Amino acid sequence: MGAVSALNGEPTGTLGLPRVPPARPKGRRPSIADVASFAGVSHQTVSRVLNKHPSVREITRARVLAAIEQLGYRPNSAARALASGRTKTLGVVALDTSLYGPVSTMFGIQSAAQRSGYFVSVVAVHSIDRLSVTEAIRRLSAQAVEGIAIIAPFGQAHDALSDLPTGTPVVAVEGDPEADVSVVTVDQVAGGKMATEHLLARGHETVLHVAGPDEWLEARGRTAGWREALLAAGADVVPPLAGDWTARSGYEAGQVLAKIPDASAIFVANDQMALGVLRALYEKERRVPEDVAVVGFDDIDEAAYFIPPLTTVRQDFQRVGAATVQVLVDQLRTGSRHQEHVVIEPELVCRQSSEAR
Amino acid sequence: MGAVSALNGEPTGTLGLPRVPPARPKGRRPSIADVASFAGVSHQTVSRVLNKHPSVREITRARVLAAIEQLGYRPNSAARALASGRTKTLGVVALDTSLYGPVSTMFGIQSAAQRSGYFVSVVAVHSIDRLSVTEAIRRLSAQAVEGIAIIAPFGQAHDALSDLPTGTPVVAVEGDPEADVSVVTVDQVAGGKMATEHLLARGHETVLHVAGPDEWLEARGRTAGWREALLAAGADVVPPLAGDWTARSGYEAGQVLAKIPDASAIFVANDQMALGVLRALYEKERRVPEDVAVVGFDDIDEAAYFIPPLTTVRQDFQRVGAATVQVLVDQLRTGSRHQEHVVIEPELVCRQSSEAR
DNA sequence: GTCCTTGGGGTGAACGGTAACATGCTCGCG
DNA sequence: CGCGAGCATGTTACCGTTCACCCCAAGGAC
Known part of the structure; x- marks a missing residue:
């Protein structure tokens, strides 16, 4: 068995493997064939070991693994992909x-x-x-x-x-x-709904909405949930303002909303825009949450550190x-x-x- | 020429190619060999076309490209990687x-x-x-x-x-x-330095610092730049507080700094922590920038919408x-x-x- | 006219794996 | 005792490219 790989009288290890791996001709990485001849088995057996095929004897597996270790063999993913299609x-x-x-x-x-x-x-x-x-x-x-x-x-x-x-x-x-x-x-609709219902439950007559860009399905879903909750409660549906997710657009929307005297609750479609809204409200001296309540969406890391800390909808x-x-x-x-x-x-x-x- | 591929009298296109590509046996994707036989050239010529080798006649190239188009051929990257090593x-x-x-x-x-x-x-x-x-x-x-x-x-x-x-x-x-x-x-050191010098130039006696985690080289660099600028100006070097990049840690550091009566300028190692610092200062009723000036680092999209808008260091x-x-x-x-x-x-x-x- | 070059293109062997099939051996069972 | 059923392993083909090398015709130098 092991004698095959020790024909030339090299010193051998416990598994009958030569201790010094032969240098490959071109400095190329060792292939499965090198491992095979080093371990004294066929290349297919090496392949079986690599793919954890069950029918390989423990002793054989150990020999192959030792050879892999000694030669520093790493499978070639391109070859594997070519042969297996995966x-x-x-x-x-x-x-x-x-x-x-x-x-x-x-x-x-x-x-x-x-x-x-x-x-x-x-x-x-x-x-x-x-x-x-x-x-x-x-x-x-x-x-x-x-x-x-x-x-x-x-x-x-x-x-x-x-x-x-x-x-x-x-x-x-x-x-x-x-x-x-x-x-x-x-479930963006559910998220928009729970945000809106949360605000309605706090006694606000209706909830204004700063939406995301309409191309974004998430934006549409959140808006749909908001609308649904309002309709279910029989509250006014004031057409939403659409932003582009950035704090800047939220700020601009906030400047508009701050001018509406009876605006008391705003659901903003993400936390960044909510930050802009908060800033606009602050500039117009509308206090949050005393004068206006705000809810965002996303629960970004910073949301808890906005002024004031932001109620928001978290996605896992x-x-x-x-x-x-x-x-x-x-x-x-x-x-x-x-x-x-x-x-x-x-x-x-x-x-x-x-x-x- | 083109007659080779039209032996069986199929209708042929302008380049002498059959119009209907033969279905591959196993529903497999067409290979370079399929393209070759379809175009009536050798697989090597197809390879040359694919790799833009110069010595291929224009007419031949056109035939091959047409065949590629017709068959919907896409190179197999695994095979290419295996053969070329790239x-x-x-x-x-x-x-x-x-x-x-x-x-x-x-x-x-x-x-x-x-x-x-x-x-x-x-x-x-x-x-x-x-x-x-x-x-x-x-x-x-x-x-x-x-x-x-x-x-x-x-x-x-x-x-x-x-x-x-x-x-x-x-x-x-x-x-x-x-x-x-x-x-x-x-150049983090330069960044930290320019932030600090900016504050010193505004007339602040010294600049406090909220650093990032010390394992981060960026944090160390920014701190080093800060220290360098202070030493060069002969200003006091108050040991920095280290955060972990989050707004929370900035908030905590800010709570400490807000208690220092003569703190008038703070350089914070990133914008998120700066947000936390701003919040802490706000809670302690230290106005920014009137009582305390703050500079951040990163120029995240939201920085312009912090309260107040944040001076910061931008990286490209x-x-x-x-x-x-x-x-x-x-x-x-x-x-x-x-x-x-x-x-x-x-x-x-x-x-x-x-x-x- | 012969030789050498060059453009255009073909042939077969790698590349390094996996898959399908073949082989020898042992074991249990009728 | 013969025989089919695994088990453990080897053999050979094949995956789709690129590479090294060969071939042939045309053209220019001599």
Whole structure:
């Protein structure tokens, strides 16, 4: 057995392996074949060990593992991908922004993918038009990712999904539940509703709304929830002002709202804009929460340190990421292309900005 | 010529190609060989066209391109990587955080890599210990990335760099300029200095400092710049309070500083902590900038909407990303492992929080 | 006319794995 | 005692490219 690898009388270790690995000719990294001849087995046996195939004797496995260790062998992922057709890589299309939600979602997906043994390749898109998304998907499929998560959460993204390589599982994260792809999403409508109901329950006659950009499905959902809650309570529905998620736009909206004398409660579609609203109210000397109550959305790290600390709606992005990877991996495993629709419930976090008057 | 591919009398297009591509047996994606036989050339000629080799006649190239188009051929990146040894992928080790700086840096790298024709594979690390970084690098090198950018900007990261696959170019972004790897960094010392000098020039006797976590090189650099400026001006150096970048820690530091009666100027090592400081000062009824001037660091989008708008130091992360990719690509192209040290200068953005009294 | 170069293109062998099948051996069972 | 059923392992093909090398015709130098 082990004698094969010790023919030339080299000193041998306990497993019958030569102690000094032979240098590979070209300084190239050792391949499975090198490991095989070093361990005195066939390359296939090495492959079996690498893939944890059950029918390998313990002693053989130990020899192979020792050889791998000695030679410093690392599997070549390109070769593996070529032979098996599997790249163990998921693609993520992310919006090039430091917005809390998209970034957190991306890391949520990354960390879940890692736990499932997948690599993550990221393509950032600078804007939300169909062309960019199509191009991003093209890039990812050129890289032969096994599944794709699209975070850019706006209506147009779905158009681009038709250009997909058929057979590649896709999840639209924060996507349109009506679209004909799998979707993992936080229940934005419920979030908008609970924020609004919270304010109504505090005795406000109605709730004004600073919405996000209308292309964003999240913005639409939050607005829909707000409207629903108002209608259910029979409250006035004042047309919302739309911002662009930035504090600046929130500030501008806040300047308008501050001029409305009987404005007493505002639901802002994200925390950054809420910051701008707070600032506008402060400048107009409308106290929060005494004169005006404000609720945001996202629960960014800073929300608890706004002046005053912001009541807001928290989304669990780790769960979003985990669900996204779960859907992709399931579809990969079963081969089914059944459309999953996972909805994750948000949670209201009460702070000073909406305290009872 | 074209007759070869039209032997069976099928209708042919202008280039002599059959109009209907033959379905591949197993529903598999078309390979270079399919394109070759469809276009009536050898697989090598197709490869030459794909790689823009000069010595291919224009007419031949056109035929091949038409065949590629017709069959919907896409190169198989795994096969290409296996044969050529190049993956066209860069790896990024990023800290799992929505902090503005790291996230912006990551996108800066991503977008620069994309422009240079590289894919980007991201591995997030949840903490900054050596083990995590080593593991991240292990994952990336298992994926055979051609170069690695490490964003996690703390001292310990450098220890892990010794575990690298030799020969893989590495750039430590925001890394220690003293370390023996290539580094791309913003001049934090200059940033801290200009913030402090700005405040001193406004007539403040000295400048207090809320520092970042001491493991972070950026925090150390900013503190060093602050100290340097104070010493140069002969001002008192009050030991800094260290936070952890969060608004909460800034708030806590602010509560302490607000109790110091003659505190009149504070340099805070990032904008989030500055937000916390502002809140603490507000609660203690110390007006900004009338009683206390505050300067932050980063220029996050919201900084202009803090109460009051925050004077801060801006870093150009697009340039950081571009420089990082540049260094990696250069090393890949030339094969040299010369250690580059690129330093990018930050810029002071003056707003109300530090206005003259 | 012969030789050498150069453009255009073909042939076969890597590249480093996995998959399918073949082989020898041991064991339990009728 | 023969025989099928595993188990443990080896053999050979194949994945889709690129690389090194070869071939042929046309053209210019001598």
